Amino acid sequence: MRKPLVAGNWKMNGSSESNKALLEGILSKADTFSDIEVALFPPSVYLQQVQSALTGTGLAWGTQNLSQFEKGAYTGEISASMLVDFGCKYVLIGHSERRCLYAELDLDQCLLDRIIAEKYEMAVRAGITPIICIGESPDEHAVGRTEEVVLRLLDTVIAHQGVEGLAHTVLAYEPVWAIGTGRSATPEWAQDVHSFMRQRVAKHDKEIAKNIRILYGGSIKGNNAAPLFLQPDIDGGLIGGGSLDADEFVKICQAAVLKLG
Numbered sequence: 001m002r003k004p005l006v007a008g009n010w011k012m013n014g015s016s017e018s019n020k021a022l023l024e025g026i027l028s029k030a031d032t033f034s035d036i037e038v039a040l041f042p043p044s045v046y047l048q049q050v051q052s053a054l055t056g057t058g059l060a061w062g063t064q065n066l067s068q069f070e071k072g073a074y075t076g077e078i079s080a081s082m083l084v085d086f087g088c089k090y091v092l093i094g095h096s097e098r099r100c101l102y103a104e105l106d107l108d109q110c111l112l113d114r115i116i117a118e119k120y121e122m123a124v125r126a127g128i129t130p131i132i133c134i135g136e137s138p139d140e141h142a143v144g145r146t147e148e149v150v151l152r153l154l155d156t157v158i159a160h161q162g163v164e165g166l167a168h169t170v171l172a173y174e175p176v177w178a179i180g181t182g183r184s185a186t187p188e189w190a191q192d193v194h195s196f197m198r199q200r201v202a203k204h205d206k207e208i209a210k211n212i213r214i215l216y217g218g219s220i221k222g223n224n225a226a227p228l229f230l231q232p233d234i235d236g237g238l239i240g241g242g243s244l245d246a247d248e249f250v251k252i253c254q255a256a257v258l259k260l261g
């Protein structure tokens with residue numbers, strides 16, 4: 001049985017004061033979702049605040065990105081060893097907002113995927129579990145290229161790291177057209193894509209495919225989380241806007257508990 005994981009990606013939101021209230025609100029209800037795994041991804045400047053608040057609570061934390069390089073003259077970047085230093089268990093890799101807006105943008109899509117595969121390798125080597133975000137853009141969705149896009153990235157990671165690397169990895173299907181739009185994928189659509197991803201991993205290794213967690217992300221809220229999480233191949237969620245409000249996020253975590261039956 002795969003343990004459900006609910007991950008809250010705060011993106012570039014929060015302040016010391018608002019984070020404190022959010023963390024207190026979540027922790028006050030933590031006993032209602034202690035059977036699943038929950039991880040928070042604050043902006044890196046708040047990592048220490050989140051680490052202090054969550055240490056000893058059973059909740060995990062991580063960052064929204066890491067450098068593909070070990071150390072050195074890479075202004076503004078954060079290395080895998082720094083994440084280890086701050087007790088991170090997870091790291092998000094390849095989020096579409098980074099792909100589209102920052103240096104991971106590249107006209108040559110193959111190069112882009114290679115950078116993401118290198119970041120993945122850095123995380124695995126440091127013992128941090130990467131959450132690899134995969135999903136098609138609105139244009140790709142409109143012309144039915146979902147499977148092709150999902151496969152391209154999955155295959156790049158496997159080619160780079162070997163399928164064994166996936167034994168310590170979480171995948172997240174995040175269709176770009178569903179992120180921040182209020183238009184979540186339907187549970188049936190997401191299930192189909194998740195099942196497709198799992199089958200692809202199974203072609204390389206059936207055991208890893210059976211155990212790998214695949215999260216769904218894109219406009220999950222308290223009122224639509226349960227039917228998504230109840231799909232057989234959806235093992236939890238990667239939550240953006242819905243993770244910024246303690247009550248909403250707690251509802252989402254509680255919906256994942258339902259999966260345990």
Ligand SMILES: O=C(CO)COP(=O)(O)O
Nearest residue numbers: 009179180218219240241
């Ligand atoms: O991008 C996301 C999580 O990484 C999803 O964001 P929303 O939940 O705001 O749609």
